[in-house]
Amino acid sequence: MDIHVIFIIFSVVLNTVSSGKHDKYAGYTVHGVHLRDVQDQRVLYELQHKLNLDMWRYGVPGDRPSLVMLSPKQADVVLNELDRYGIKHYLDVADVFWNLAEFDQNLISYRRSRSERLVPFEDYPTHAEVNAYLERVAAQYPEIVTLVTAGKSWESRDIKYLKISTTNFTDSSKPIYFMMAMLHAREWVTTPVTLYSIHRLVENLRNEDRDLLEGTDWIILPMANPDGYEYSISDDRMWRRTRSNRPEISTTCVGVDGNRNFDALYQPSNNPCSLTFPGPHAFSEIETRIVRDILHKYVDRIQVHLDIHSHGNYVLFPWGDGTLTPNAAQLFHVGSVMGAAMDSMKLPSAGFYRVGNSALIL
Missing domain, CATH: 3.40.630.10 (Zn peptidases)
Incomplete structure (x- = not known):
């Protein structure tokens, strides 16, 4: 069979699998951002909240880059701003749509390859x-x-x-x-x-x-x-929030960020469409x-x-505002043991686990 025909068939399969499901991410990209210090973290943090950026990974200065997904419109603003501050960045995923479609196809192939029903x-x-x-x-x-x-x-x-x-x-x-x-x-x-x-x-x-x-x-x-x-699974692979629907708050955006809906350090927000919207009140x-x-x-x-x-690859402990709990030393010790155990079994391509206070690490 001609190789071009094979490619066309493969493309049709991907399109069939992902028809409509990932359309909103056509043209979206993911960029790695090399952080030099806390100031670089602050620049990215401010961009995240100003433009409602979708952070795939919070990086650690001098250790591992951040990963941020950008729409075509966001990309122009964010990359120019990073350049203005001399923050190095690189293209990690060229097209999120095709990345998600390929994931779907690989998952289907994996399931079909198993000789018996998966547990x-x-x-x-x-x-x-x-x-x-x-x-x-x-x-x-x-x-x-x-x-x-x-x-x-x-x-x-x-x-x-x-x-x-x-x-x-x-x-x-x-x-x-x-x-x-x-x-x-x-x-x-x-x-x-x-x-x-x-x-x-x-x-x-x-x-x-x-x-x-x-x-x-x-x-x-x-x-x-x-x-x-x-x-x-059914509609939006990148959905992270709950699905509560409150028309009195927003007629277009549903759900809240469950991580931020607890009463510890709860911070109210007037932006119900933010990826990190904490909800109208704690709990x-x-x-x-x-x-x-x-x-x-x-x-x-x-x-x-x-x-x-x-x-x-993180083992994180509270509090989320950068202050330490009275048993922080014990938490760090336990986290370090956990991280070392996971490091001994991780894939060679994976980074080592970083251990620390969630706000100070991220």
């Missing part, structure tokens, strides 16, 4: 598949697993989590490890981490990990923002209220609360 933590499962997995695990291991339906999302999807305990949460001396993911809808890679953790604790417990199950009680919430996640979203209620219920025993995000 949820080997794939990007739907919300229904995640809940089905939680239900199956709870049914098969009732002596250590309890399924909890915490409530319904804005669009009435069940938000479920597992409690995993050899003592059914009755031993108050045992610490609780609360793990959650998918607060930002587009961060697909986070939910499989929680599902694999469930698998290793319950279905494939190894002798060297037995103390993790016997000495600790676990709460694992794999999908904190199911509405946004399903929307990122305006049922999704963040569910997280809050879990924390309140077990606050005396929760020793670790791990909120998994992407993208970027």
Whole structure:
């Protein structure tokens, strides 16, 4: 077959897969920005908030570049401003539309290549598949697993989590490890981490990990923002917010940034279309209220609360305003152990994990 025909067929496949779904990102680009110091960070930060830029990664001066997605209109302004300050930048993704289309095609090929049905933590499962997995695990291991339906999302999807305990949460001396993911809808890679953790604790417990199950009680919430996640699958791959709809606030923009909807350092905003809009008030979203209620219920025993995000190799701890918590030294120590463990298993092409206060690092 002529190579040109092969290329045309491949193009048709990509167009079919992505028809309409990624159209809004045609002509969008992603640029890496080399940060020299805190001043460069401030320049990029001000551009982000002035132009509502979509940051794919917050960089670290002298260590790793920032990644920012730009519309054609934004690109002219941002790149000129970076040049004005002598901040070096480079083109990382030439066309986001084609990047997303290629991702779709690769995912389809991967799924077809598997000889048997993928288990949820080997794939990007739907919300229904995640809940089905939680239900199956709870049914098969009732002596250590309890399924909890915490409530319904804005669009009435069940938000479920597992409690995993050899003592059914009755031993108050045992610490609780609360793990959650998918607060930002587009961060697909986070939910499989929680599902694999469930698998290793319950279905494939190894002798060297037995103390993790016997000495600790676990709460694992794999999908904190199911509405946004399903929307990122069906309509907009880059969607990160919730899907709450409040016409009295905006008739064109829906949802809020769940990360900024908590009452810690809550900062009100009059821009409901911002990617980081925190909502009309703290805990305006049922999704963040569910997280809050879990924390309140077990606050005396929760020793670790791990909120998994992407993208970027970081282990971050509070507070978000750059001040340090009283146990910051302990958090840094634990984070460093975590980072070193992940560094030992990471792909050679991946960066080493950076550990530190979230505001000071980012």
